[in-house]
Structures are given as structure tokens and as C-alpha cells.
Amino acid sequence: MPVVGDYERLAQSHLSRAAWDYYATGSNDMESLRDNLRAFRKYLLRPRILKGISRISTETHLLGYRAQSPLCISPSAMQRMAHPDGELATSRAMAQFHSCMVLSTYSTTALEEVIDQGNPHSSYWFQLYLYQNRPVSAELIRRAEVAGYRALVLTVDTPMVGRRLADARNHFKLPPPWRLANFPDDFQILTASERAAREANGPQLADHLSNESLGNRSDTSLTWQSCLPWLRSVTRLPIILKGVLTRADAALAVQHGCAGVIVSNHGGRQLDGVQASIDALAEVVKGAQGQLEVYFDGGVRCGADVFRALALGARAVFIGRPVLWGLAANGQKGVEAILHELQSELEDAMRLTGCATLTDIQAQCLYRTGYPIPSQL
Ligand SMILES: Cc1cc2nc3c(=O)[nH]c(=O)nc-3n(C[C@H](O)[C@H](O)[C@H](O)COP(=O)(O)O)c2cc1C
Ligand SMILES: O=C(O)C(=O)c1ccccc1
Numbered sequence: 495m496p497v498v499g500d501y502e503r504l505a506q507s508h509l510s511r512a513a514w515d516y517y518a519t520g521s522n523d524m525e526s527l528r529d530n531l532r533a534f535r536k537y538l539l540r541p542r543i544l545k546g547i548s549r550i551s552t553e554t555h556l557l558g559y560r561a562q563s564p565l566c567i568s569p570s571a572m573q574r575m576a577h578p579d580g581e582l583a584t585s586r587a588m589a590q591f592h593s594c595m596v597l598s599t600y601s602t603t604a605l606e607e608v609i610d611q612g613n614p615h616s617s618y619w620f621q622l623y624l625y626q627n628r629p630v631s632a633e634l635i636r637r638a639e640v641a642g643y644r645a646l647v648l649t650v651d652t653p654m655v656g657r658r659l660a661d662a663r664n665h666f667k668l669p670p671p672w673r674l675a676n677f678p679d680d681f682q683i684l685t686a687s688e689r690a691a692r693e694a695n696g697p698q699l700a701d702h703l704s705n706e707s708l709g710n711r712s713d714t715s716l717t718w719q720s721c722l723p724w725l726r727s728v729t730r731l732p733i734i735l736k737g738v739l740t741r742a743d744a745a746l747a748v749q750h751g752c753a754g755v756i757v758s759n760h761g762g763r764q765l766d767g768v769q770a771s772i773d774a775l776a777e778v779v780k781g782a783q784g785q786l787e788v789y790f791d792g793g794v795r796c797g798a799d800v801f802r803a804l805a806l807g808a809r810a811v812f813i814g815r816p817v818l819w820g821l822a823a824n825g826q827k828g829v830e831a832i833l834h835e836l837q838s839e840l841e842d843a844m845r846l847t848g849c850a851t852l853t854d855i856q857a858q859c860l861y862r863t864g865y866p867i868p869s870q871l
Pocket of ligand 2: 571600652655760763
């Protein structure tokens with residue numbers, strides 16, 4: 495029964511130093527990366543006994559679509575660096591699993607090919623960065639709609655890419671032959687004036703395939719008022735904001751008609767020193783006031799972590815790096831193994847706490863260390 499940590503070790507032995515560092519590390523001192531994992535431990539599980547749990551169901555609904563499990567896949571860039579099948583393998587594994595995969599804008603497989611591996615029992619959402627060059631974003635959205643993606647996930651924690659020291663040391667770039675497959679040409683996301691300057695100086699491809707320079711293509715002038723009405727003018731797909739950590743921003747997401755938010759600190763890769771993702775969850779759930787779906791990612795490494803996030807109010811739990819570890823270790827089979835292991839561990843946690851369905855997993859199933867047990871428990 496290999497667990498996530500076993501796949502992590504295998505992945506490290508399969509990957510180049512630069513690829514491993516890109517996937518595994520976070521920004522600056524990596525405090526938030528470590529804290530994401532550590533913070534789960536303060537939420538202790540509280541079992542109830544003799545509840546009759548011979549049948550366990552993890553079925554749920556995401557944006558109205560049935561999913562067999564709340565375990566879903568976070569968007570992560572450049573998956574072919576982990577395995578030649580990259581996003582195709584991840585997609586096939588998730589489709590067997592009947593849940594949801596979010597595809598990164600910076601995938602190394604075209605968005606149309608990724609969804610082709612799916613089936614009607616699985617959901618695909620497309621993750622977006624909005625560019626200064628807005629027609630490029632509009633075209634990506636149009637393609638995602640035509641292909642059958644069911645939602646857009648706008649990442650809002652990346653007006654710039656975090657300071658990733660290991661990537662800088664490694665001069666990290668996407669290694670050939672892999673390409674950012676959603677872009678027909680590598681210069682497309684530049685603004686018109688940058689494009690003209692590049693053309694005058696001759697192409698410097700390597701320059702803007704670094705993740706830092708890609709991230710810096712994001713439109714830093716975005717505001718609530720400028721981006722949501724614009725998105726709505728180009729698409730009718732539900733909009734989910736990824737990277738919400740505060741109650742106030744959750745309330746704004748409701749006001750601006752978002753269908754959901756993903757509580758996330760980008761796996762400790764953006765603002766270092768920010769609170770652990772799991773510690774922000776209850777606050778965001780409060781801000782959402784039941785008006786939109788609240789999802790979670792960050793630091794989930796075992797089924798009990800999934801259980802904790804569900805108990806704190808997440809509707810679904812997205813997995814980031816462990817999927818990359820499975821992919822690097824053994825392609826599609828590796829991703830399947832990761833999903834199955836986390837699913838089995840979640841079901842074990844449900845059986846042992848006396849929860850037969852996801853609706854039974856409530857705040858009373860947890861006890862936060864250091865706090866008195868509230869009287870209603
Ligand atoms: C290698 C890597 C690439 C990522 N690329 C993206 C991306 O393109 N878009 C995005 O919104 N988030 C991206 N993320 C963040 C993940 O979606 C997710 O928030 C994070 O990995 C969750 O934490 P975990 O890895 O601890 O599970 C990336 C994360 C990693 C590790
Ligand atoms: O690496 C990341 O976390 C990420 O989101 C990103 C940003 C810019 C380019 C590629 C990936």
C-alpha cells in the first residue's frame with residue numbers, strides 16, 4: 495500500500511534537479527509551504543461510535559454535476575516534464591475516477607486533447623490567467639467553451655510570480671521538446687508593443703519560457719470591477735476564483751456573481767508568510783454565506799487531510815503536487831494510484847469517525863487543539 499510520501503520519493507528519483515525543484519519548492523523561505531502541511535495536524539478527528547457505516551458514499555455535486563468523489567485535481571503547469579504523457583495521463587486517470595480536473599493555462603498538452611480523454615461522468619474546468627493582451631485570453635476562453643469545459647477558474651493570487659529561489663538558481667525553463675500547447679505561437683501572450691520589439695530584435699524564445707517571465711505577462715491592473723464584467727461579456731461559463739483567503743474577498747466574490755472560490759495559497763508558491771490554506775478555510779466559508787461553492791487546495795497528503803477540509807466546509811478538495819508525484823513515478827497508473835489511495839484513506843476516516851456520507855462530515859467531527867471544546871460539540 496504505497497502512500498503519497500512513497501510516490502514523492504519515487505518522483506524525486508525520476509526527475510531532473512530543475513524539474514523536481516520547480517514542482518516541489520515554494521517562494522522565499524517556504525514558510526507557507528511547510529505551514530500548509532503542518533497546520534492540518536492541529537485539527538484532531540473526533541469519532542462517533544455505533545453509527546452503522548456499512549455503506550459509505552462519497553458522492554457529491556460540483557456546480558450541479560454529479561461527482562463520485564470530492565477529490566479533484568488542481569491545475570499545475572507543465573506536466574509533460576514529469577512524464578511524456580503529461581496532462582493526457584492525468585486526464586485519463588481522473589476520468590476513471592469520475593470527479594473534476596482543472597487544466598492549467600500553461601499545460602503542455604492542448605486543452606482540446608486533454609478533454610478528449612474524458613467522459614460525461616467527469617468535469618473539466620479551465621484555469622485562466624488574464625493577460626494585458628486581452629484578445630489572447632478571450633480566444634482561450636472561446637476554445638475552452640467549444641471543447642466542453644464546464645467552468646473557468648480565474649487564478650487571482652498571481653499578479654506576479656512568487657520569488658522562487660530554486661528556479662532562479664537553476665535558470666528554470668520549460669525543457670524542449672515540450673511547449674506551452676495552448677498557444678499556437680510562443681510569442682502570442684506578449685502585448686503588441688513587446689511583440690514588435692521582439693520581432694525587431696529577433697526571437698528570444700528562451701527568455702519568455704521561464705515561469706517568471708510568463709507570470710509577468712499577467713495583467714496587474716485587474717480589479718473586481720474590471721475583470722468580472724469583462725469575463726461575463728465574453729462567456730456564460732460559471733466563474734470560480736482561485737486563491738481566496740479572506741472572509742471579505744469571499745463576500746466580494748458573492749457580490750460579483752462568482753459560482754465558487756478555491757481557498758488556496760497556491761501551494762506556498764506565491765505570498766510567503768501567508769496563513770496556511772487550511773487555516774483560512776473556515777473564514778472563507780463564513781464569508782460565502784452559502785451563496786457559492788467553496789473548494790479547497792493546499793498541503794493535502796492523506797485521506798484524513800481531505801476529511802479535515804470537508805469538515806471545515808469545503809465542497810471539494812483539490813490535489814496539487816501528489817498528482818505530479820504519481821505522474822512522475824508511473825504516468826497514468828501513478829495518478830490513478832494516488833487518487834485511489836487518497837480515496838481509500840478518506841473512506842477509512844469516514845468509517846472510523848462514523849460518517850457514512852459527505853453531509854455527515856461536519857465541524858463537530860474536528861477538535862482544534864489549543865481551544866476549549868465548544869459547548870455545542
Ligand atoms: C508545479 C506546480 C505548478 C502549478 N501551476 C499552476 C498554474 O498553472 N495555475 C494555477 O492556478 N495554480 C498552479 N499551481 C498551484 C496549484 O494549483 C495548487 O494551488 C497547489 O499546488 C496546491 O497545493 P499542494 O501542491 O500542496 O496540493 C501549481 C502548483 C505546482 C506545484
Ligand atoms: O508555477 C506556478 O505555480 C504557476 O502558477 C505558474 C506561473 C507562471 C507560469 C507557469 C506556472
